[in-house]
Amino acid sequence: MTRRIWTGGLALLATAALAAQFGTRPATLSAQTSGTQTPSPYAGQQESSVRGLTEAEVAAFRAGRGMGLARPGEINGYPGPMHVLELAEDLALNDEQRATMQALVDQMKAEAVPLGERFLARYAALEGAFRDGEITAESLQQHAVAIGQVEGALRATHLKYHLLTKPLLTDAQLAAYAHLRGYTANPATEPAAPRHMPGGHGAN
Numbered sequence: 001m002t003r004r005i006w007t008g009g010l011a012l013l014a015t016a017a018l019a020a021q022f023g024t025r026p027a028t029l030s031a032q033t034s035g036t037q038t039p040s041p042y043a044g045q046q047e048s049s050v051r052g053l054t055e056a057e058v059a060a061f062r063a064g065r066g067m068g069l070a071r072p073g074e075i076n077g078y079p080g081p082m083h084v085l086e087l088a089e090d091l092a093l094n095d096e097q098r099a100t101m102q103a104l105v106d107q108m109k110a111e112a113v114p115l116g117e118r119f120l121a122r123y124a125a126l127e128g129a130f131r132d133g134e135i136t137a138e139s140l141q142q143h144a145v146a147i148g149q150v151e152g153a154l155r156a157t158h159l160k161y162h163l164l165t166k167p168l169l170t171d172a173q174l175a176a177y178a179h180l181r182g183y184t185a186n187p188a189t190e191p192a193a194p195r196h197m198p199g200g201h202g203a204n
Contacts, residue, residue: 010160025078028076038131048122050120050127051090051124051127051131052123052125052127053120053123057121060116060117061116061117061119061120062113062117062120063109063113063116064108064109064111064112064113064116065078065112066082066158068154069151069154069158069159070155070158070161070162072159073159073162073163074162074181075183077166077174077178078159078163078166079162079165079166079169079174079177079181080161080162080163080165081101081102081104081105081108081157081162081164081165082105082108083085083177084101084165084169084177085098085101085102086106087177088101089178090176090180091169091173091176091177091180092173093173097168097169100168101120101165101168104164104165107160107161108157108158108161111157112157112158114148114155115154115157116154118149118150119150119154121204122143122146122147122150123147124142125143125146126140126147138191
């Protein structure tokens with residue numbers, strides 16, 4: 001054990017001696033004192049309305065946007081109603097489909113917006129606990145669990161509306177959507193005539 005410690009010490013002394021002889025500095029010291037900056041991707045977020053998030057993220061939560069939470073459905077053939085509406089012309093949606101998609105979007109936002117506000121409040125509470133130096137191991141666990149519960153509810157909400165959207169589109173429209181969104185390499189065939197959708201908007 002003693003020999004290993006001294007071996008490391010001798011290596012450090014040798015490095016220092018070489019630095020003195022050739023006018024160089026150890027790499028670690030040079031990196032620390034060279035003045036080279038590596039800006040964090042979070043720089044500036046300490047000034048946002050919800051510290052630690054970008055203003056775009058805050059706005060997305062408040063608008064009920066998906067922010068990638070529904071990706072497990074989206075990339076596996078379960079389109080989101082908002083993106084379907086955005087591609088309405090390319091998908092040849094009929095009037096009934098357009099109305100149904102708009103109703104789904106409205107219902108989704110009615111559920112997602114309050115959850116987004118709750119997420120922001122709980123995130124701000126966690127950030128504030130760190131900023132004020134009041135965070136403990138126990139309170140950290142409580143904050144993290146509280147945030148996770150809201151995020152899970154938000155993800156389930158968005159995925160639910162992807163689930164409700166798929167049966168309202170034809171197979172050809174689903175294929176066209178996948179291509180337009182970049183999930184398939186080959187163009188889809190022309191969208192077939194939309195299937196009839198019994199029971200109105202079908203979003204329960």
